[in-house]
Amino acid sequence: MNPQISAFGMAFLFILGGIVLVLLGLAVASLLRPHRPNVEKLAAYECGEEALGSVWGQFNGRYYVIALIFVLFEVELVFLFPWATVFGQKELIEITEGRWGWFSLVEVWLFIGILVLGLAYIWAKGHLEWLKPQPQDTDYQSKIPAKAYERINRTYQKNKT
Amino acid sequence: MLSLVFFLLFIPLFALAGVYAERKVSAFIQDRLGPMEVGRYGLLQTLADIIKLLLKEDIIPSLADKRLFKLAPLIIFVAVFAGFAAIPLTPTLIGSGLQVGVFFILAIVSLDVVGIMMAGWSSNSKYPLLGAMRAVAQIISYEIPTGLAILAVVMICQTLDLQSISYQQGIWINHYQHLEADQNYLFGLKPLGIDITLVGGFLTWNIVRMPFLSIAFVIYFIASLAECNRAPFDIPEAESELIGGYHTEYSGLRWAFIMLAEYGMMLLVSFLGVILFLGSWNTPLPNLGYLALADWTSGKPDTLWGQLTSIFWLFSKTFLLIFAQMWIRWTYPRLRIDQLMYLCWKVLVPFALAIVLLCGVWRLWMV
């Protein structure tokens, strides 16, 4: 049998082992822990206030765009990994008198170059910009003059040195 | 099989020690003492915590989707735990000899994302949902620079097998199949003609074999912080605005398993960082003439001494990286989400792409 299949079998055993660990822990806890639910306890967390409104507020559409960009780059990565394991193999380079390495390298540069164009496009179009917080000026005048803060800073600086 | 048993015991233990270390490190950085009450120097503090968590009521909010709410911690933990299958502990001990080792760990991170999404959505509460959306957007964004940094290492090592990558970075390189005739040159460059196959030490680590990989390592390290949702990339669980992020509604042991998965993730990315860039289980000390430091501090792969020394080096390097993670967490303020996306897509990705291009040329100089 292919040794790689048994290697995956071992990874599967790790998954099963993880599941057993979690279930065992929860089983032990369920024997020990109390179970006294009440309405207050089971309410959604909201800093001690009654929860207001729907959970489903307005989400920023940029999350979706980021996920889209991610999928495309992930596909690129998947194509690059098999190439990365062969382009510098000694035997292949020796058979082709050095042409194999440079040829496949240039091909992949082309591949990456085309995708960098895509990155440049979305960069230029501003899809990578997230909404920045807009600091708002108010006409509120603090009674404490700015000099007071400066003096405090100076004292601390002096104490430090 | 031994590896599976080891990790089943080690990961909970690591989480216990890790939480304690985190609290002590943060305390010392902030000029405090940290936990001091339970046991000597508070050493039993996390043990007391885990007993408390065992005895805590398991609260499932009435508005939550009960089935998915119960399932999510399982998926999050199992995904991270399965990642350890591909980690080589010693030259001969590895959970599963997957040829696609590194790539397998990338897949694990993807699975983790779905678990987080499930936890956030099924809680049916504002903070978890917002936290989950942020966490997922952040993790998938930083997966690209991580993947590119890993790709750079794969290009230099010409394999996805983590055990082979480990052997290539030390004096035992010729003891692994397909590597019998391989040689290491200084900076990986054959034209320089300085053969350091038997010198080993840090000179054969990947960050020295291809000096630009040290930049790739920095990229990997930054991105791995984001993958674990750790400060300064902790906006998914920013305490001051989101309470706890996607696990706000969880309590008791279910919450404990989510935390266990987070510490497991820290361990996993640190292991991977050490294996890919910092010489894996190889000793950092090179053979210098009569001072055969590398021979003294690392035994032959199949001897007991070899096993012990390799475990020692792998773990000490990994714990150093974890300490660095904690150090950064308690030193830097949190990034805003626009800064986060800026750093990922406009700084890390272009740099990582440039390093991938450079590594291609370097590898062809290496043969």
Added chain:
Amino acid sequence: MVLLLFYFFCFLIVVSAFLMLLTRHILYAAFLLLLTFLGIAALYALVGADFLAVSQVVIYVGGVLVLLLFGIMLTHQPVGGQPSAAPQTESRNLWWGALTGIGFFALLAQVIYKADFTSKAWIVSAESQKRLLNNSSIPHLGANLMTHYLLPFEIIAILLLVALVGATLLASRKS
């Protein structure tokens, strides 16, 4: 053992796919899709296609499924704060739907039953290359990408570029 696992994962795929069709809850359907994807990845692993198995998880679970979930969460506006409202469609052509489904199933079953897979050229050549079956498929994949399938490889890059530009254009239009 392998056969047993094969049937187990087949069962997993079929059951989760069925449940995905039957559930009226759109997010349950998405999470059941996760199970289907993982089952398919396991089947790839069982036939020795290690790279394909992991790629399946990376792309479909990590990429496509997350995209789907984001899409649902961004567009799904539930009634009265309850997220579990089932999707409602105006037109319900039960009979035509059933007829099309059964007809298509019959067609596919016919094709699979009649096709002679054992004598297909690519299967014969794969069978003859035992070297492939004894080790990882990655170097083989990489070498083929750079030689026999070089043009498709480059065209994929252009396809990805077009998808990237088109998708961001579409996604940003409404805002």
